[in-house]
Amino acid sequence: EFTKVAADPSIVNLGQGLPDISPPSYVKEELAKAAAVDRLNQYTRGFGHPSLVKALSQVYERVCGRKIDPLTDILVTVGAYGSLFSTIQALIEEGDEVIIIEPFYDCYEPMVKMAGAKPVFIPLRYKNDGNSASSADWVLDPAELANKFNSKTKAIILNTPHNPMGKVFTREELQVIADLCIKHDTLCISDEVYEWLVYKGNKHVKIATLPGMWERTITIGSAGKTYSVTGWKLGWSIGPQNLIKHLQVVHQNTLYTCPTPLQEALAQALWIDYKRMDDPDCYFYSLSRELESKRDRMAQLLQEAGLKPVIPDGGYFMIVDVSTLNVDLSDVGEKQPYDYKFVKWMIRSKKLSAIPLSAFCGPETKRQFEKYIRFCFIKKDSTLDAAEAILKNWNKQTA
Amino acid sequence: LQTHSLSLSLQAKMSRPVQARRLEGTDKNIWVEFVKLAATYSKVNLGQGFPDFPPPDFLKESFVRALSGENHMLHQYTRAFGHPPLVKILAQFFGKLLGRDLDPMTNVMVTVGAYQALFCCFQALVDEGDEVIIIEPFFDCYEPMVKMASGTPVFVPLRLKAPKDGKLISSADWQLDPAELASKFSERTKAIVLNSPNNPLGKVFSREELELIADLCVKHDVLCISDEVYEWLVYDGKEHIRIASLRGMWDRTVIIGSAGKTFSATGWKVGWTVGPNRLLQHLRTVHQNSVYHCATVAQEAVAQGFQRELELYGKPDSYFVQLPKELQQKRDWLVQSLDAVGMKPIIPEGTYFLVADISKFKSDVPDVPDSDEPYDSRFAKWMVKNKGLAAIPLSAFYSGAHKNNYNHFIRFCFAKEEATLKAANDILQKWKQEKTRP
Numbered sequence: 001e002f003t004k005v006a007a008d009p010s011i012v013n014l015g016q017g018l019p020d021i022s023p024p025s026y027v028k029e030e031l032a033k034a035a036a037v038d039r040l041n042q043y044t045r046g047f048g049h050p051s052l053v054k055a056l057s058q059v060y061e062r063v064c065g066r067k068i069d070p071l072t073d074i075l076v077t078v079g080a081y082g083s084l085f086s087t088i089q090a091l092i093e094e095g096d097e098v099i100i101i102e103p104f105y106d107c108y109e110p111m112v113k114m115a116g117a118k119p120v121f122i123p124l125r126y127k128n129d130g131n132s133a134s135s136a137d138w139v140l141d142p143a144e145l146a147n148k149f150n151s152k153t154k155a156i157i158l159n160t161p162h163n164p165m166g167k168v169f170t171r172e173e174l175q176v177i178a179d180l181c182i183k184h185d186t187l188c189i190s191d192e193v194y195e196w197l198v199y200k201g202n203k204h205v206k207i208a209t210l211p212g213m214w215e216r217t218i219t220i221g222s223a224g225k226t227y228s229v230t231g232w233k234l235g236w237s238i239g240p241q242n243l244i245k246h247l248q249v250v251h252q253n254t255l256y257t258c259p260t261p262l263q264e265a266l267a268q269a270l271w272i273d274y275k276r277m278d279d280p281d282c283y284f285y286s287l288s289r290e291l292e293s294k295r296d297r298m299a300q301l302l303q304e305a306g307l308k309p310v311i312p313d314g315g316y317f318m319i320v321d322v323s324t325l326n327v328d329l330s331d332v333g334e335k336q337p338y339d340y341k342f343v344k345w346m347i348r349s350k351k352l353s354a355i356p357l358s359a360f361c362g363p364e365t366k367r368q369f370e371k372y373i374r375f376c377f378i379k380k381d382s383t384l385d386a387a388e389a390i391l392k393n394w395n396k397q398t399a
Numbered sequence: 400l401q402t403h404s405l406s407l408s409l410q411a412k413m414s415r416p417v418q419a420r421r422l423e424g425t426d427k428n429i430w431v432e433f434v435k436l437a438a439t440y441s442k443v444n445l446g447q448g449f450p451d452f453p454p455p456d457f458l459k460e461s462f463v464r465a466l467s468g469e470n471h472m473l474h475q476y477t478r479a480f481g482h483p484p485l486v487k488i489l490a491q492f493f494g495k496l497l498g499r500d501l502d503p504m505t506n507v508m509v510t511v512g513a514y515q516a517l518f519c520c521f522q523a524l525v526d527e528g529d530e531v532i533i534i535e536p537f538f539d540c541y542e543p544m545v546k547m548a549s550g551t552p553v554f555v556p557l558r559l560k561a562p563k564d565g566k567l568i569s570s571a572d573w574q575l576d577p578a579e580l581a582s583k584f585s586e587r588t589k590a591i592v593l594n595s596p597n598n599p600l601g602k603v604f605s606r607e608e609l610e611l612i613a614d615l616c617v618k619h620d621v622l623c624i625s626d627e628v629y630e631w632l633v634y635d636g637k638e639h640i641r642i643a644s645l646r647g648m649w650d651r652t653v654i655i656g657s658a659g660k661t662f663s664a665t666g667w668k669v670g671w672t673v674g675p676n677r678l679l680q681h682l683r684t685v686h687q688n689s690v691y692h693c694a695t696v697a698q699e700a701v702a703q704g705f706q707r708e709l710e711l712y713g714k715p716d717s718y719f720v721q722l723p724k725e726l727q728q729k730r731d732w733l734v735q736s737l738d739a740v741g742m743k744p745i746i747p748e749g750t751y752f753l754v755a756d757i758s759k760f761k762s763d764v765p766d767v768p769d770s771d772e773p774y775d776s777r778f779a780k781w782m783v784k785n786k787g788l789a790a791i792p793l794s795a796f797y798s799g800a801h802k803n804n805y806n807h808f809i810r811f812c813f814a815k816e817e818a819t820l821k822a823a824n825d826i827l828q829k830w831k832q833e834k835t836r837p
Contacts, residue, residue: 022471031466031696038453042666043659046431078511078690085689093419110688115419151408185412231475231695246418249426253543255515256430259694260666261462 012386015343015353017163017317019228019378021290024283026272027227031265040260047248048076048236049263055270056221056236062277064209072241075248076258080193080222080235083247085111086254087189087218087237090246092117096154101140103360103369105163105191121362122148124165133321135167135312142176149180155187156180158207161194164319164360164374166312168202171210178210187243188213193222193235194315196284199292202313208239215240218247223266227283228378232262291316291378298377298384305391309375316378319357323371337370346373352390425543429795436780442787443823445733448598448752450814454664455718457707461700473695480683481509481671482698488705493654493673495712497644505676508683509693513628513657513670516682518544518689520590520624520653520672523681525550529589534575536796536805538598538626554798555583557600567738569746570602570754577611584615590622591615593642596629599754599796599810601747603633609642617647622678628657628670629750631719634727637748643674650675653682658701662718663814667697726751726813729820733813736824740831751814754793758807763834774806782809788826 034040044050053070061068068074077083084107092098094116100108102123112119122145124138158177160169169177181188190207198204208217218239224230237247269283276282295311298318302309308321322342329341339356347353357372377384430447437446444451453459465473480486483503490503501507510516517540525531527549533541535556545552557573593612595604604612616623625642633639643652653674659665672682704718711717730746733753737744743756757778764778775792783789793808813820 016476018475020472020475023474028466028471028474032463035459035462035466039451040666041454041459041664042449042451043447044666045434078694079692081691082689090418090422093421107688107691114688151412185409187417229474231473231477231692233690233692233694243417246422249418249422249428252428252431253425253540253547254518254689255511255668256540257668258511259668259697262694262696 010351011347012352012383012390014375014377014379014383014387015355017376017378018230019316020383021228021378021380023228024269027229027265027269030268031261033268034261034264037264040264042260043257044260044263046252046257047071048074048258049260049267052076052263052267052270055267055274056238059270059274059277060238062274064206066209066214068238069241073238073244075237075244075251076263077235077237077251078255078258079224079233080191080220081107082233082255083218083220083235083237084108084189084191086247086250087220088112088115089254090250091187091218091243092154095152097150097152098154099145099148099156099186100362101156101158101162102362102365103164103357104157104362105159106360108157109362117154118152119362120148120153121365123361123365123368124162124167133308133310135162135165135310135314136170138165138167138310140173140176145176146180149184149186151184153184153186155189157189157191159191160207161192161197161204161312161314163194163315164317164355164357165310166315166317166319168198168204168313169207171205174205174207174210178207178213181216182212186216188217190217190219192219193225195221196226197288197291197316198314199288199295199312204314215242218243223262227266227269228287232266234258234262234266294377294379294384298375298387301384301388301391302375305394307391310372316376318375318377319372320354320375321371322373337366339370339373343373350390350394352387421547421549424546428543429539429791433779433789433791433795436783437789440783440787441789443819443826444789445811445813445815445819445823446783446789446791448812448814449659449665450663450751451819452663452814452816454662455704457718458662458664458700458704461703462696465696465699465703473699475695476692477695477698479687479692480504481507481693482695482702485509485669485671485698485702485705488702488709489656489671489673492705492709493656495709497641497649497673499649501673502676505679506673508672508679508686509698510670510672510686511690511693512659512668513626513655514540514668515686515690516653516655516670516672517541517624517626519682519685520655521545521548521550522685522689524622524624524653524678525589528587530585530587531589532583532591532621533798534591534593534597535798535801536597536599536793537592538594539795541592542798550589551587552798553583553588554801555580556801556804557597557602567734567744567746570597570600570748571605573600573602573745575608575611580611581615584619584621586619588619588621590624592624592626594626595642596627596633596639596747596749598629598750599752599791599793600745601750601752601754603637603639603748604642606640609640609645613642613645613648616651621651623648623652624655625652626655628655628660630656631661632723632726632751633749634723634730635748639749650677653678658697658704662701662704663722664697667701669693669697669701729813729815729817732817732820733811733823736820736827737811740827742827745808751812753811753813754808755811756808760830760834761807773802775809778807779809786826786830788823 486503494501658669773794
């Protein structure tokens with residue numbers, strides 16, 4: 001619904017998670033090089049192009065501190081979206097329950113339902129801890145979480161860094177989840193697409209590296225988010241052979257292989273950055289630094305306009321409490337959550353778009369989050385300049 | 400007591416298989432094994448179906464233009480159901496071929512290869528209790544996909560009506576028995592899968608054969624999933640007829656196409672579906688919940704490729720005219736090579752595959768009675784390991800129960816450079832000489 005807005009050039013689009021910055025030039029060059037090799041325009045290995053799974057295994061062996069077999073422990077998919085689908089189709093079925101943390105990336109619910117299983121929601125809750133508005137203020141209640149686990153619980157979906165909140169789960173928070181997974185023999189589907197985008201003072205911890213978790217966790221990553229190439233639609237699942245083999249079966253019966261030239265180009269880009277993982281210029285870190293300053297700029301603009309942003313510790317989204325503006329939308333006829341109405345009003349009257357947070361909530365929780373909207377800040381300077389102009393004028397117009 | 404009951408339910412959980420039941424019976428895949436064998440042993444690979452020549456220059460140039468152009472947004476998400484320039488040109492092109500006005504937004508959907516189009520069709524249209532008719536031999540993914548959708552595959556074979564003595568068999572000699580086909584339709588039949596031109600035989604269904612199928616579809620209100628990925632590869636002046644253009648069929652047919660086969664770029668994985676909105680809307684639902692977006696750059700390049708072909712349609716410079724011409728020549732070379740050594744080729748009317756009878760070479764690979772593995776599979780494995788020539792056993796394209804019905808045939812892919820086909824010929828010649836040596 002909201003992606004149609006992206007087509008309208010008069011609107012400053014901070015809604016959909018679409019970078020408008022350019023991918024690094026070497027990434028584009030590698031694609032051009034790959035396309036020039038005849039063989040690379042034909043089918044490659046179904047479960048992942050050999051040079052790509054090798055590169056992924058090297059990068060993640062370093063990150064995880066454990067051996068990862070490129071052929072048995074990795075599956076390359078059509079985006080992280082495809083990894084989520086393959087994982088859920090492979091391991092989830094009718095009779096299963098799957099725990100989903102709210103707010104959640106909106107595809108989790110329909111995918112779980114398509115697999116015939118029951119989504120069980122648990123919201124992040126704001127811990128009343130003074131005035132700071134940081135994504136770290138939103139936490140799971142351990143007792144509430146424990147209550148959601150039962151003998152039917154097949155998996156929990158974890159997303160860290162978190163979309164839309166920007167929360168980066170701490171080791172302690174992950175340990176709480178891990179303990180429950182082990183106790184109830186539950187799988188963990190860990191969506192870590194924003195793994196490189198963590199800001200100062202935060203560290204991305206992989207739940208699969210906690211004791212007892214490797215054997216029950218599928219960790220999902222994304223080229224689109226790593227290299228600002230969402231249109232390449234390449235992602236991967238990493239995990240133990242006895243789980244990945246089932247994802248591979250789904251993959252061989254759904255699309256069989258992913259595009260070859262894109263995989264080759266991604267492999268080469270990963271090698272370039274793998275070799276400089278000790279260097280601050282590595283794109284995994286430099287992108288994060290670039291985004292941190294955009295985050296800070298965005299937060300400041302929003303605050304100056306009288307809005308209340310929740311500063312994200314990671315990712316490239318920021319949620320904002322718009323209730324502080326007290327925009328009266330009660331006369332708007334449709335029975336929709338406040339944030340939906342607010343975003344529509346904002347698009348119409350301010351020419352600025354965002355995504356309403358209730359889009360990321362299950363039915364019971366929509367009310368809880370309806371005063372929040374989500375902005376995407378992986379935008380080039382001119383886009384942020386245009387957003388600044390709108391936000392600076394905001395109060396003048398509503399007065 | 401609580402701990403005890405927890406551990407009991409935990410034990411029950413841990414003793415259940417971790418994977419979902421929908422995977423049952425779908426885990427075996429011939430390609431994983433044979434692709435590995437070819438990679439390890441083959442000197443000449445005529446196995447898996449992909450060209451060893453490059454895509455045409457105009458297509459490669461389009462790709463490079465798209466990825467390096469000023470518009471770097473081509474590296475970001477495009478429209479989920481298909482990049483606008485691509486769906487527009489596909490609607491135009493296929494609208495012209497079908498004699499119909501097609502809406503790019505509702506009558507066309509882009510997929511990750513024709514493979515994912517097939518997946519969307521089965522997931523969207525087949526339910527538990529539904530039967531799906533599959534014509535044997537068939538592209539092997541149809542069966543596991545029907546099973547994964549909880550459907551029941553119902554098989555009907557093409558049967559060889561041997562021609563007069565001395566003549567080489569043609570794929571046209573493999574036909575459906577009308578009464579047998581009719582008997583496969585029941586009130587549970589939801590769909591029939593048609594693949595014309597047919598992989599592996601190369602059969603191009605005639606108008607009469609298509610009408611036979613169409614009449615049954617209309618009579619029993621059955622859908623048709625029409626896999627037409629080899630639509631441009633038809634030889635000897637034959638015509639590829641689209642079943643959706645027959646009376647009563649547009650509204651119940653999903654047509655599937657492939658840029659990989661159309662433009663010799665199998666590694667790009669761009670496919671599409673064309674059909675009525677009442678069917679495509681359900682494909683869109685599956686697509687948005689499984690893959691959502693397809694990669695952008697290749698879609699942009701394929702759109703430009705089709706633009707060129709629309710302008711050159713029917714003209715000698717058209718790739719759709721040149722490619723079948725080149726492949727027909729390659730087909731004829733391979734037919735000659737095989738016939739010369741005693742492997743009896745079935746002349747394909749279309750596709751870039753050719754099936755040959757290897758009975759004369761059986762002495763090289765002794766029969767193993769009570770073997771689980773079909774003879775042709777053992778033969779093909781022996782051949783790649785000992786002769787360095789890769790091909791695919793025909794039994795790969797039959798259902799489990801029928802794998803031994805035609806177990807002395809293997810499938811060759813001839814979408815290969817002349818040098819490759821010459822090298823294959825050399826291997827075959829040497830092999831024959833070894834057999835006739837005293």
